[in-house]
Amino acid sequence: MNAPVPNGSPVSRETALRIAMAARTLPGVNVAAFVHALGERLGLPVTDEKLARMTVADLKAMLQGDEIVDPGVEGSVLKSAVRYLWGEGLADDAPLPDSDVPQGAGALTVAVASNSGEQLDGHFGSCNRFLIYRVAEDGIWLTGVRSTLEADGAEDRNAARAELLAGCQLVYVQSVGGPAAAKVVRAGVHPVKFPAGGAAREVLAQLQRVLGSPPPWLARALGREAQSLARFVPGAEAEAEA
Template sequence: MSAAMTREAALRVALAARELPDVGGAALAKAIGDRLGLPLGESRLAAISVDDLREILGGSHADENCVIGASDEQLKRAVRLLWGQGVSGSELPALDPYDEGDLPGSIRVACASNRGEEVDGHFGSCERFLIYQVNTTEIRLVATRPTLEADAAEDRNASRAALITDCQLLYIQSIGGPATAKVVRAGVHPVKAPDGGSARLMLERLQQALNHPPPWLARVMGCTPDLAARFMSEDDVRDEDAELADKPA
């Protein structure tokens, strides 16, 4: 796999190429990269329209007459695959239906991930952030945000932090001091889970804390004026929850 393309993007391009007569995967990847720019990740592919693909295939890097040989239905199927719809073997988990306002009283949580719905990534090297909307009764995966394009920026940590500025919490296995400062400055509270594990299991524990949030979580939720700047581990979260449970409601 080229360093200019994520594994997921490479899979989508290869599957889309199969829908187009006489177009090879390498030629299609180069044509899309020339049109949209590199690095080529899921976010760029998600922006492609049928008209874009028709013009891309007509470029100098596509096989000759490929547009004439592709019907509108073939172009539509190829675009859906580039978006990730119905991609068999995708390493990305399926998103849950979500419209803004669906989960009253919810918070948004980012999880550093390299595979599936696992928290298994370092902030500076994870392949993507999984974005969840969480309230006391539901957990929904609402977005996946690849980090490859952020790594092309001059300040990688700041660019990665910019991907999750709409989140209140970030679960990661590890993160360095300078990166922590940039994440907190972006208004996001980092929670370290050194052993990693299932994102949903971690969020289920968070759900329990949302009913009676400890002081640090109350600040993150906006119940008090200032965002907590302390850096805590999952064990700290559970310890504070236990302390709160001993107090009267």
């Protein structure tokens, strides 16, 4: 299946996925502007083969030349974006992020351990990726997919996986060991075990329903003492802090 891009040149679904995920990795990047810049640099049509030749230096020069990103963007972020352009860390059924995600207050950023589609079907230490959602009273939006491929090459895999959760308040997993959970908590993220798994949006809808009457984890985000999430999220077990 082909997907149109702003200049009218079609790209394959795989190519569109690579570009969308790379754009989502970069802070404040407009996807349409990013696609246009790629077309200008690589020539049309943009193909997987052309994307595979991109380097971190190429991407940095392209983005800064077109003033798409702040010149001070970290090299690790650029590296992650290039890996997505190469097609690394993307499963065949990886979902595309939603577009037009609202940025207003009152929403949570929640990670979901996943191995396939938009499913909560992963364990913290072995899932292929984390799906990143914004959850608000009026909707649930997929904003990104963070591959665990590079984290698994780190000396401390669990600490590296915890770092992938930056910016999230919660992470939903089917299971997580005590030492790993402690590293997630130290990263400022609250792990929630949901052993039954299921469709990620259906699981998050249970969380969504309690946002009108904020549970204790919100008090914790405000610097107050947190309590268990379990009684607020049916079927879930909030990992206790040791």
